[in-house]
Amino acid sequence: MTILVTAASGHLGRHALDALVSAGVEPADIVAGARTPSKLADASARGIRVVELDYDRPETLTPALDGVDRVLFISSSDVRDRVTGHRNVVEAVRAAGVDKLVYTSAPKATTVDYGIGADHRATEEAIAAAGIPAVIVRNDWYHENYLGDVAGARESGVIAAAVGDGRVASASRADYAEGAVAVLLADGRIGDVLEFAGDVAWDYTQLAAAASEVVGREVVYVPQTREEKAAQLSSFGLDAGIVAFVVGIDDAIANGVLADTDGTLSRILGRPTTPLVEGLRAGLVAA
Template identity: 50%
Template sequence: MSIVVTGATGHLGHLVVEALLARGVPADQVLATGRRTDRLEELAGLGVRTAQVDHDDPTTLDAVLQPGDTVLLVSGSTPGARMDQHRAVIGAATRAEVGHLVYTSATRADDTDLVLAPEHAQTEEALRASGLPVTVLRNNWYTENYAADLERARQSGVLAAGAGDGRVASATRADYAAATAAVLADPAEHAGRTYELGGDSAWDYDELAAAMGEVLGREVTYERLSADAQGAALRSAGLDEGTTAFVVALDQNIAGGALDVVTGDLARLAGRPTTPLVEGLRPLVG
């Protein structure tokens, strides 16, 4: 039996593999899967087994999953396409009679207006219908998501957003990876559980601007934008209508409190406090 990490060639999946090894899981018990052969070669250098897998081609999944495996389904990154990919993994896991499925979902997936949530809620429903032992990890925002905002703030001294006074309980990918590895290493302990994962505290955008200023060594101020003003600014910057609508909706979700969930689950699973905002931003400074 293996711990199978799907999406291991992405940022979070790669960190999960590293976190499993750091916990003492034998490398030969970890199977890292993904599309990118170059990234799989990097993972193989850690001693783990690897397999090239395409979630759009279920036969590649059938070739690697085995009865009793513990499988991490890292959610897809392409809205509109991820649901079919998730169903492919769940179907292959069901056919293989794996021992446990762990899924990286979204905050309050089944009880929120968060623009990202519907496909995650549908995936959670499909997981329940599979009949397999399941653990759901509802990940809040990644601090690394602010890398582009940080670079713009470096140049302009301004953090412009439509998030109003909303708060975000972000944490670093490494924080989430540590918690995920803890679940994968002892899946029976977490069977049937849904965890709301996020940072130990929720900050607002004035605090985000201050944290950016600290790591950049310059003053950064938060400019509150209306939805209309934000949309106009994004379109003038060259974003298409679909992307513009998504970003505006997301910031409106944040303003409404969609990402302010603080439960302590992430720190408890990781076995340590989550990374403070300033420290999470520091590695993003190029």
């Protein structure tokens, strides 16, 4: 069985390659796709086949899928136009006739109307319309998303956000990658939609406490209004589109979109998900 990992040079993709090898898949049976293959020289040295794969260049997709049986389709990080590239991938996978696709989506993508979910909803709909045998894994937030906040708090002693008392059931990227790989390698589950999340839903006061433990100084959570958050982001030189995107994430957290956890991910992993403090500490060391 030959397995393709798309966006394999990204953080989640690299963890997925590691998880495949750890699960006993021979490196020669793994194909790692990346927009810039040279970024995967280390994977090539391990015996993994590296191919050019650019969501926005359909001519790279068909060759990358040649001989592939299963695909881990990692969603694009392009927040400006994710859907066009995703639809290119879906069409290429449909034409290739793969046995199974696992797509990394976003929480509640088809049931809650929020900014980051819209692109994933469109992609899930495209996968279904194409008739691809697929499993959707909807990843909640990554611990690593907060490394910048924690690093900044080392100097400021503050984590500020417009999330109110919203909660986040985050886990580490490695947890999500291992879960997706387990689903990809297992037989069955075609048609399933799995909401992946960490075992604990924490609020931002608890995030500040975790940051305090990691950086070795008191860190406090300072609630912001949407307007204050937008002004802060604009002061960093971010354009209006990115500001709206980030504020929209805070809105989603405030509205509980990232708060649910039912243990699905840890059951698939066969172990608890990585605790917040542990994930933050490891991420700062690796950064």
